[in-house]
Amino acid sequence: MKNKSLAIIIVCILVLTSCIPTNNIEELAIITARGVDRIEDNRVETVLNVARFDPQTQNIFATVSGTGNTVKGAREDAGNRLNYELKEGQIDVELYGNEAAKQGIFPYIGGLIRDARVSDTMKLVISNTTAKEILEFELEQGIAIGEYLADLIEIEVDEGALPSSTLQDFTRRGATIGQDAALTLIDIKEDKPSIVGMAVLQDDRYVLEISTHEGFLLNLFLNQIRNTPIELTLPLEPFQEYIEKIGTTERERDERETFSIQLTGEHGNSKTKVKNLEELKFQTDIYLDLEIAEISQPISIKDKKASDLLEKEMEKKIQQQFEELLKKTQEVNADPFGFGKIYRANKEDGRITPEEWREKYPNINVEFNVNVKLMHTGTVQ
Template sequence: MKKAILCVILCFSLTASGCAADSRILEDLDMVQTTSYDLLPDGMLSITASIPMADPEASAKREVLTVVAENTKNGRIKMSRETQLILVSGQIRNALYGLSMAKKGIYRYMDTLIRDPSISPELKISIVEGNAGELLRKDYDQHPRTGKYIDHLLEKESSWQTIPRVTILSFLRDLFDDGIDPITPIIKDMGNSIRINGIALFQDDRYVAKIPADDTMIFAFLKGSFKEGEINVDLSENGDKKEYAMLSSLVSGRKLKVSYHNQQIKVRCEIKIMCSILEFLGDLEISNEQDRNKLERRISDKLTRKADSMIALLKQHKVDSLGLGSAVRNKIGYANWKKMNWREEFPHVEVENKIKVVIKDFGEVR
């Protein structure tokens, strides 16, 4: 009996001492949540890290460190000299890249993030329209922890399909796939808040253009199938009185049909959208079936035209951000694909968009 009691006491002592050791270790760590990178005019890097404060008695909610260095590794060494705690990256959620760096190419500056085994492949990548460090260092009155604010903003918007959820894993996957180009969300400092400002389009790892925030849902329709989301469709035409339809509970399905004949490639993108109408400002009576069908056709035509304009933008900048090349590669076979320079071929490919909208319910009447 005494031996049993002694064993229990010994086990408890070991467990308690283990917890205490872990507690002391945690108190010695600075766990980076968000980091930013900017390319300075002289070629040096400005690196900023936002670190939540674990001490509940601390007056500040976070610690912000900024250094200037030749490369990311040297920047980490310099940053560690400015804090009494040990910098660790295992909890990093977001990496922000300033527009100046994005235009030059961001892959080489991802080296530290890629090689660190403690960093999750789910780390989110975003572009800041402006200086990323200035945005991360800034305190927003209603959001005392800027890093957490950015993380929640990106998660919320991606869940509603207004922006893609881009991780370091998905970015690198698209970067090294010759049938698609990478994308990332764009965020911008608006003074008292941070706003999602569109989708960045990359040629390889260089930023070349963007999809404006008002058109990101069109990009989502073209990109693939999804559930959830909403979009406001402006149906006004040539100075007529304003007419809008607010669509919600979107369920979008995409089918790609590729034809290849005499070395001519044609891609047909068929998109079907099931939706509900939250609000409609116009002369049609949506409870009337004929008017509702007319409204469906008008919305379908408007979205198809916007999709055509988006394809023209992608062709102009020679970026296949939708992954049409992957479908073409599957159709024509790998041997024919390797003979083709898809970057140069893509602008000449005929892409036909066909969007069909079906209103499944409207207000209280179904």
């Protein structure tokens, strides 16, 4: 009896494996990055960066492209040019060309969410040129471009320098009423694909380019930061008396009116509340604990007075930058901060349509209160 049931189990194990379609790794091409471009006649061109494990080829990475009416259709077309079966489970980066992004990216994203086998942690990136140009870029040492881009973004996001831009983040922010998403922006700079800032979207259309520093401000607004490098440029004028002489030689007086200061943001967070619902008045308090890493001028922060002055100047600067960023987004009527959602949460019935918020957003008034605390100055004063 025991042998009999054992035999049944063994037979089952042997037979059941055939229920699931087999995937031989030598026959697969795993897509690591995908680019989407819009070409004429409303057609889509996708560029796929694939990894395949064929012992006969030198480089395991390859790039193929195809065209079609939908993203999946274009993928099939690309698949026809490759003697491997394409698998989508491991896409790290999805890249949208400039044209495609300006016309809206929801149509391409629908397929990603619908397909449960696609990873939700893939990064969505917008290219300032075409996606093809970036994905076909030849990197030295044969690194896969998809992995390269993903790492590039990952490091910035881990540092807190930029808000994260995964598929989840995009669908969450973009679909929340009263908030728009912002995605990482990539361009070829100095002959290498690099992050040039963030692309602010209105619904799903790319409408505004902001710099990496503004991306940091956005992240400070949306999330908490920790150990983030920050660079600020401040006017030199108020610090005249603290400029140090080095050695005995009188240096040539610097004609520049500003100086740069490199800081580490130890902690940073923000709080936003509605001050007046009818008049659309908001108040945002931003708290930053900073540590000086480098100053481009030999300014000595020797006493509390100097430190207070520096704090005040930095507060003024950051506040001004926030106000500029808000104004820019109001001009294109895209709300990456999510003031609309805060508005909705404080409204009595909690209901607002996206259209209503679009009407209101250009008229909102935000008071940014920046509180900077200079914690340390490093090992020198």
